[in-house]
Amino acid sequence: MDFERFVFYVFAIILIYAAGRVITVRNPVHAALHLVLAFFTCAGLWLLLEAEFLAITLVLVYVGAVMVLFLFVVMMLDINTSPLREGFIRYLPVGLVVASLMLLEMFLVVGARNFGAQSVAIPERHGADYSNTRELGNVLYTDYVYPFEIAAVILLVAIVAAIALTMRKRPETRYQDPSRQVSVQPEDRIRIVKMPAEREQS
Amino acid sequence: MNTIQVAEFGLLLPEIFVLVMTCVVLVVDLYLTERNRDVTYVLSLLTLAGAALLTLGNYPSGTTVAMYGTFVHDPMGGLLKLFIYVVTAGVFIYSRSYLRDRGLYKGEYYVLGLFAMLGMMVLVSAHSFLTIYLGLELLSLSLYAMVAFDRDSPTASEAAMKYFVLGALASGMLLYGISMLYGATGSLDIGEVGAAVAGSEDRSIILIFALCFVVAGLAFKLGAVPFHMWIPDVYHGAPTSVTLFIGSAPKIAAFAMLMRLLAESMGGLQPDWQGMLAILAVLSLAVGNIIAIAQTNLKRMLAYSTISHMGFLLLGVLAGTPEGYSAAMFYAVTYALMAIGAFGMIILLSRSGFEAERLDDFRGLNNRSPWFAFIMLILMFSMAGVPPTVGFYAKLSVLEAVVAIDMVWIALVAVFFSIIGAFYYIRVVKLMYFDESESDEPINVGMDMRLAISANGVVVLALGLFPGALLSLCAAAFP
Numbered sequence: 001m002d003f004e005r006f007v008f009y010v011f012a013i014i015l016i017y018a019a020g021r022v023i024t025v026r027n028p029v030h031a032a033l034h035l036v037l038a039f040f041t042c043a044g045l046w047l048l049l050e051a052e053f054l055a056i057t058l059v060l061v062y063v064g065a066v067m068v069l070f071l072f073v074v075m076m077l078d079i080n081t082s083p084l085r086e087g088f089i090r091y092l093p094v095g096l097v098v099a100s101l102m103l104l105e106m107f108l109v110v111g112a113r114n115f116g117a118q119s120v121a122i123p124e125r126h127g128a129d130y131s132n133t134r135e136l137g138n139v140l141y142t143d144y145v146y147p148f149e150i151a152a153v154i155l156l157v158a159i160v161a162a163i164a165l166t167m168r169k170r171p172e173t174r175y176q177d178p179s180r181q182v183s184v185q186p187e188d189r190i191r192i193v194k195m196p197a198e199r200e201q202s
Numbered sequence: 203m204n205t206i207q208v209a210e211f212g213l214l215l216p217e218i219f220v221l222v223m224t225c226v227v228l229v230v231d232l233y234l235t236e237r238n239r240d241v242t243y244v245l246s247l248l249t250l251a252g253a254a255l256l257t258l259g260n261y262p263s264g265t266t267v268a269m270y271g272t273f274v275h276d277p278m279g280g281l282l283k284l285f286i287y288v289v290t291a292g293v294f295i296y297s298r299s300y301l302r303d304r305g306l307y308k309g310e311y312y313v314l315g316l317f318a319m320l321g322m323m324v325l326v327s328a329h330s331f332l333t334i335y336l337g338l339e340l341l342s343l344s345l346y347a348m349v350a351f352d353r354d355s356p357t358a359s360e361a362a363m364k365y366f367v368l369g370a371l372a373s374g375m376l377l378y379g380i381s382m383l384y385g386a387t388g389s390l391d392i393g394e395v396g397a398a399v400a401g402s403e404d405r406s407i408i409l410i411f412a413l414c415f416v417v418a419g420l421a422f423k424l425g426a427v428p429f430h431m432w433i434p435d436v437y438h439g440a441p442t443s444v445t446l447f448i449g450s451a452p453k454i455a456a457f458a459m460l461m462r463l464l465a466e467s468m469g470g471l472q473p474d475w476q477g478m479l480a481i482l483a484v485l486s487l488a489v490g491n492i493i494a495i496a497q498t499n500l501k502r503m504l505a506y507s508t509i510s511h512m513g514f515l516l517l518g519v520l521a522g523t524p525e526g527y528s529a530a531m532f533y534a535v536t537y538a539l540m541a542i543g544a545f546g547m548i549i550l551l552s553r554s555g556f557e558a559e560r561l562d563d564f565r566g567l568n569n570r571s572p573w574f575a576f577i578m579l580i581l582m583f584s585m586a587g588v589p590p591t592v593g594f595y596a597k598l599s600v601l602e603a604v605v606a607i608d609m610v611w612i613a614l615v616a617v618f619f620s621i622i623g624a625f626y627y628i629r630v631v632k633l634m635y636f637d638e639s640e641s642d643e644p645i646n647v648g649m650d651m652r653l654a655i656s657a658n659g660v661v662v663l664a665l666g667l668f669p670g671a672l673l674s675l676c677a678a679a680f681p
Contacts, residue, residue, distance in 0.1 A: 142204035146214075146269040150324055150336040153221060154343060157317045160228065161347030164310035168353075 015041040223249035224316040231309025246312040274329035278679035296546040297443030303554035318344035322455035361439025376419030382412035400470035427485035437505035446545035457534035479520035486513030491623035524680040526603035566639025577659030586627035592665035
């Protein structure tokens, strides 16, 4: 067993373990953390496949941004998972039938008969100086530069539209205004009330 | 290593300029208070003027494909872009007073409008299925947001929801069709797909399936019967300033999409899509014109009238000849001009807290303002196709193209339903001139709006009196 295969098996075992824990642990925060581990290990597998750009993107986007957001949501909302688990046994037969049908269909379409080593040529190995990121960038900024830029504009429109449709000025929100804080005078904060002295009641 | 020539970007200057200026408007608007909002408005109009100058400065004389086959620079694209600028400028001018009266006068309206226009520009000069789809999504996403722009109006939200769901469905169908075409021909480039489709002797079943899905997606976007359900609700529910936009400029872009997808990439299947378009056209003419009679709301009436006009547009395209294409192009641009005029009249008569969208609101307009009543008369006659307005020539040239390919029956059907349609247009004229007015509120709008709508009416009349120049420009786009 060469080293590459060894690394593959280590990553694959960790990935399967992490993915299994995501759906079996009871604590949602733990599940999210296991998902982070699954993504990270998956990125490692992609590195082995010479898809380093995808691996980096997976770590940066999913682990760095999406999962952090996810953890925030999970921690902020008090999710009670016990109602979700009710009826697990009751729905199990239907679920199993659906799952096995899907598995069968997937096997028929993308099984070894169509995508096995016999029908698809093994991709050639590139040398150490080959950069997957550079190749992608090369295509993205020449062949596809026009569609690529339009896609960026569409994302910009999505941001503008989402903000335009949902952001409201709330009168009850309190903002800090440093210039007002600095220029505040003592009489703005304390009101000295003069009262005539009262005699203590007996 | 692939390379790209800087000179190729020169062909895209109008698009780049519009994008840069839209971002400038977006940022400048953040620093403006409610009172200085006119700066955004003026900047948006300047953007349109600049884009028009750039397009005119490099007006295409022949066909040049650039950006690795994703962009095409041709006379059809150039002319359609110019009309899109004009119509969008009209939309911006008309909607200003309407938006201000309703507290909707915000920079986002103009930013989203400019983005939608950029989407139309991309669509008009697309030379790859990828660019067609991206341009379409850029246009549609901006429009969905604009329909929902009046956030506190339940009808607007409902309209936006319907528009969004059905629009997504249509995009899905179109994409499915495109994916099958890709599977059959192995290319996304319109030129290569066109050659591959024309070259295949036996029309394979996958091409016919692809054609069905593409035509259904296009019919959804155009609003042709039986894919028209969203049109009346969206036109009615959206704020009038947005209805004005949806009903005008995107129709020009939709025509371009029809041409790029059907005529250019699937020209080899012309006998097949001719029949499909004939069914869509006849149904649209029938349903649009007959249901419009029953409407008492002018916005809904104009929505059904749009459906019937799209039927006419399809007639020109289904002819499949250069004459037919140029007639359909003439129809698309002149219809956009008529539509902004008609919706502009609704805005003109509306005031704060009052929508002049019922037919009764037009009663006795002649007593209140003879000039605006006359403009509305021209617009309605033009939509009905009464000479000497431009609508007459638009219908005439489409019918000529259909008769030229010996489909006289479909021309007769079109004329028959146009006569039925004339009833509801002329009813508006009757209400304006022969009925008593319900209100004697003076018409109080800004000078820019008065000038623009007057110019709009005069152009519709002038193009009807002298249609030669525009007709020859349209003919030049299809050598």
